[in-house]
Amino acid sequence: MTSARPGRLRLGDRVRFQEHTYTVVGLTGMRVRLADAHGTGMLVDQVHLQSAEDFAVLGAGDRTALGSAALLERLPGPVAERALWWQRHLVELLTGLPPDAPAGARVKPDYDPAGRSLAQRERAKAAELVTLGEEVSARTVKRKRQQYEAGGIAAVVDHRLAPHASLVGRADPRVVAAIRQAIGESVPASTRTIEHARWRTERILEAEHGQDAVEMPSRATFYRLFDKLSHGVHVTGSARTRRSLSDQPEGPFRYETVAAPGELMQIDSTPLDVLVRLDHGVPGRVELCALIDLATRTVAAAVVRPTTKSVDASLLLARALTPEPMRPGWVQALAMSRSVLPHRRLLTLDERLEHAAARPVIIPETIVCDRGKAFISENFRSACRTLEITFQPCHPRSPTEKPHIERTLESVATLFCQFLPGYLGRTAEHRGRGVEEEPLWSMLEIQEFLDEWLVARWQSRPHDGLRDPGVPGRTFTPNQKYAALVRAPATSPSP
Structure with missing residues (x-):
């Protein structure tokens, strides 16, 4: 040796x-x-x-x-075999003999380096591969030959199927698994620092593998690894954002395309950002429950209640299906309200009657709602069955499945509530001082003003979601969109 x-x-x-x-x-x-x-x-x-x-x-x-x-060795079998197949043909093209040729084998005349130029040998190899059923040109053979001479067999591998570098590099898989577990535990918990995550990772490793069985990386290495694994999770950021991201669906989803009023409607409730005068003059919060039509963005009905219950959701359906002038005692109540509303009216009495008569009455075919107790109750389900309405609840904690009503309620808070006394702002950070000392309105007064605002402002306000496909930059109001869909054929899609 x-x-x-x-x-x-x-x-x-x-x-x-x-x-x-x-x-x-x-x-x-x-x-x-x-x-x-x-x-x-x-x-x-x-x-x-x-x-x-x-x-x-x-x-x-x-x-x-x-x-x-x-x-x-790491490649899938067919990919590695294909690379070796190319190597065999390229070696034969360059030397005249395949790498597995027996000792004493004679060089093929077509690939003899002494008698044929490199271009001639490339054309001969392309012709041979075509006879084998491969769609290969001489230009492709030349490119593969140049790649092989520059980088060997690795250069002719289909790198689209080759394994890529790991996100965590050479980190201990046990440490990576512990960090991922610590990140998962942080989703429902209060926001903490990276040092807490490092401490929690050590406790997880001790519980899983024993004390000092797994070596923890250095502080700097842990921070870099944690930054890679927690990207987009907001572990040390907003807890609300962290929970919202974790509730997103795993796969792709789409919004339904609606072509007619009432084909798909959404219902939801939210606390109103206004203090009202409750019984005995006590200030308190109320909730707004609304029903919106996706095709026209029409708010079919909206009610203000101390807390939304199943009977309020059923009442919302009744209000949506009944025109305002046809409600019992509506005209008399409208006339009396002129003496109790502590504000300058948006409309005169005649204008209010005109707008209320023009507000469309839309009969729902399908209603999408979340899993609030008021909406999944037997009372509301029974009302939907009686009216032959398809009841469609969302997945748990999935507000993205009813984005239109979510955005509408937010718009009401900014376009309507901020003009009322007792406005609180959307969070405590936006709240002013002495809000409770302002001359607060009662719940009935706010309900009356909201009904008038919906017919006077919301139904006449252009919406970006209601664009005219024939005129770039033009948007419809809910009333205009309803009229356009009613005149159009039933099969025309909604923009």
Whole structure:
């Protein structure tokens, strides 16, 4: 046995063994994993290898060969076979003989480097591959040959299917799993710092593997790893945003396209950002419950209640299906309200009657709601069955499945509530001082003003979601969109 360099074997060394040249691609104890030029591997005992008569260390070699052999082992079988298939043909094109040619084999005349130019050999190889059923041109063969000469077999691998570098690099998988668990636990909890996550990761590793069984990374390394794994989760940011992101659906989803008024409607309730005068003059909050039509953005009905109950949701359906002038006692109540509303009216009495008569009455076909007790109650379900309305609840904690009513209620808070006395703002950070001392309105007064605002302002306000496909930049009001859909054929889609 001869050796070009004494000492133990190392990864990447090129050795001669049993009349073939191999590359050392793995060392496990006293066993050595070898790979030949074709990527075929074998596991040999190191004593048996070094005691072979023809064994020799030919040199350290280049790491490209090592990387190529390791890459082929990680690739899917068909991808690795395809790379080896290209290597065989390219070696034949360059040398005249395939790599597995037996000793003494004769060079094919078409690939003889002494008698044919490189371009001629490329055209001959392309013609041969076409006869084998491959749609390959001479230009493709030339490109593959240039890639192979520059980077070896790794250069002709379809890298779209090759494994990519891991996000966490060479980090201990046990540490990565513990960090992921700590991040998952932070979703429903209050916001804490990264140091707490580091402390929690240590406790998880101790509970899973025992004390000091897994080495924790350094503080700087942990911070970098935590930043990669927690990207987009808002672990140290807003708890509300963190929970909202975790509630998003995993797969893609879409909004339904509606083509007619009433085809799809959404219902929801939310606390109103206004203090009202309750019984005995006590200030308090109320809730707004509204029903909106997706095709026209018409607020079919809206009621103000101390708390939304199932009877209020059923009442909302009754109000939506009954025109305002046809409600019992409506005209008399409207006339009396002129003496009790503490504000300058938006409309005169005649204008209010005109707008109320023009407000469309839309019969729902399908109603989408969340899983609030008022909407999933038997009372509301029974009302939907009586009116032959399809009842469609959303998935739990999925406000994205009814975005239109969510945005409408938010618009009411900004376009309507801020003009009322006792306005609180959307959060405590936006709340002023002495709001309770302002001359608050009663719940009935706010309901009356809201009804008038809906017919006077909301129904006559252009909406960005109601665009005219024939006129760029033009938007419809809910009343105009309703009139356009009623005149249009039933099969015309809504923009």
